[in-house]
Amino acid sequence: MNIDDYRGVWVFIEQNDNKIEGVSLELLGAGRKLADKLQVPLAGFLLGNEIKPLINQVIAFGADEVYVIEQPILRDYRTESYMQGVLLLAGKFNPEIILYGATPNGKDLASAVATDLSTGLTADTTMLDVDVTNRLLEASRPAFGGNIMATIHCKKHRPQMATVRPKVMKALAPDAGRLGRVIEEKIDLREEDMRTKVLKIVNEVTKKASLAEAHVIVCGGKGLGDQHNFRLIHELADTIGASVGGTRDVVEAGWLPHEQQVGQTGETVTPKIYFAIGISGAIQHVVGMKNSEFIIAINKDPDAPIFDVATYGIVGDAMEILPRLIEQFKQLKTEKGGELSYV
Template sequence: MNFEEYSGVWVFIEENEGNIAQVSLELLGAGRRLADKRGVDLCGVIIGNGVTLLSETVFEYGADVVYVYDQEIFTHYRTESFMKALLHCSEKYKPEIILYGATSTGKDLASAVATDLPTGLTADTTELDVEEDTGLLLASRPAFGGNIMATILCKKYRPQMATVRPKVMKALSPEPGRTGKLVEETIDVKEEDIRTKVLEIVKSTTKKVRIDEADIVVAGGKGLGNADGFQLIHQLAQALGGAVGASRDVVEAGWVEHPHQVGQTGVTVTPKIYFAIGISGAIQHLVGMKNSGLIIAINKDPDAAIFEASHYGIVGDAFEIVPLLIQEFSKAFAEEEVDHVREV
């Protein structure tokens, strides 16, 4: 392949009902850094119906160019239609790098595009960098069960593609009024050409656990012994008004359901405060919480790896320490509530 034909860092902008997914804004931040290092444009690609105005937000978050496919055929996400649009755009403008959020939509689209383009795909990336001279994308992710970090390279083909986990990159602060080049594209795709049909949209009424949106996460590991011991995590979370998190071992043991799992095969969280209680600190867990604002670890083992990733560490028995924390936090919040009532 003639690599000189390929230029630019692209971000697939995922949207739903007119709202841009947060991971896409995060990827614009990461893409801006890569594009600046290479001295090329950062581009966003928006596919949908009635989505052209979203380009204003994409420019504000760092894009130089936005490609928009705004057609009725793209009202709902379907692999085939979106793949045709992205392939059309990629083959016409030849990007060097394409980044997607590692969401159900992003992973589905990226893998489909990779089957048609002569290139590969690095999935669930947690770190990104680029060689300034060669443009070689350095996409790193946990491998071998999370025991090592592997950097995946695509030396012979372009574009280079990666899906990136939500919450591991940071969005830039938006720059109101920032503009760029808007490129409006269309493709000739008819409804009868698409094999998948959207018959009905059914929104779930089940309350979902969203620990990735919590300001405080209290996570527990196998060091709590059993499901009864894990109840301390629920109690501390309740006292703090936080969410319950867990390590993979705890979920596999059936102490708590999978939506609470933090880590490589679970959820990535970035709360203001993260408690890691009875958690050893394996790499696959660390990648899911290392960007938390304040990390507090409690573990009996003074050599536990979790302490290396923590801002504060308490060496001791969780069954002695956590009840004291619950008692003190409950007392502090009760006093605060009384003071508030007095002020009123």
């Protein structure tokens, strides 16, 4: 089949317990832009059991078409069954681009499908665009330790595929009045043919709030000097009711656990307010926080790259500035009756 015969932008609509993952809605927003540039429909594809109630939500968030395979064997995610579902759809309808969320399931599924289809896959993408003339997906991601941004093309194979990190794309505002086409398919799989069985699903319980869900984050870098100085990051966060984050250098130094790392190899975050303190602004960190609503940077180097993405910047020694900030916020809390609002 000629690659010119492939048309359409597709998004894998990942759902768990019949609830759509946020990254899938974000990808519908990104996919909408690509599809409009290429002048093709945007489609979402849903696999699972009892998932038809989700169809209207997929259309409301930007899809023109929704491909659905709804069968009991697809109730829980398994590589084998979901891969067969995607292969059936892709083989029958020939999309030119397929996007997946860079979640554990999304990355697992995308790699399995790419292997079977002998096509290319760009992992952990942070920017998407298309070369309209050549109908090439331009999937960009940090490379060489985050020192450069690499834009990757898949010129000779279709579909072109990419996994995209959560929180780096923006979902469209839902439009409940949108109409779309629904295409239902069936897959010939039996439970007894499955090589893996789902025996039990255990949801991890943690007392710590996820950085990805935090409204305010105070993030520190190695510019603070040492772990003793880093205590001021915790003190500021405690004062204003924020979560604490750190750069990769901070985590590798043992000042914070990995789950509190922000950046390419950590969490991607989009809080209302992000404090970047003692952080130079390397690409691998910036890709994880650049979509924050307000970014407040403190760095003694006036030419630090972090100021290029900051909403507000303070040039100076963090060890002199932080105690003053903490004192001012404590005074403000007292005036406000002990609470700070970030609405």
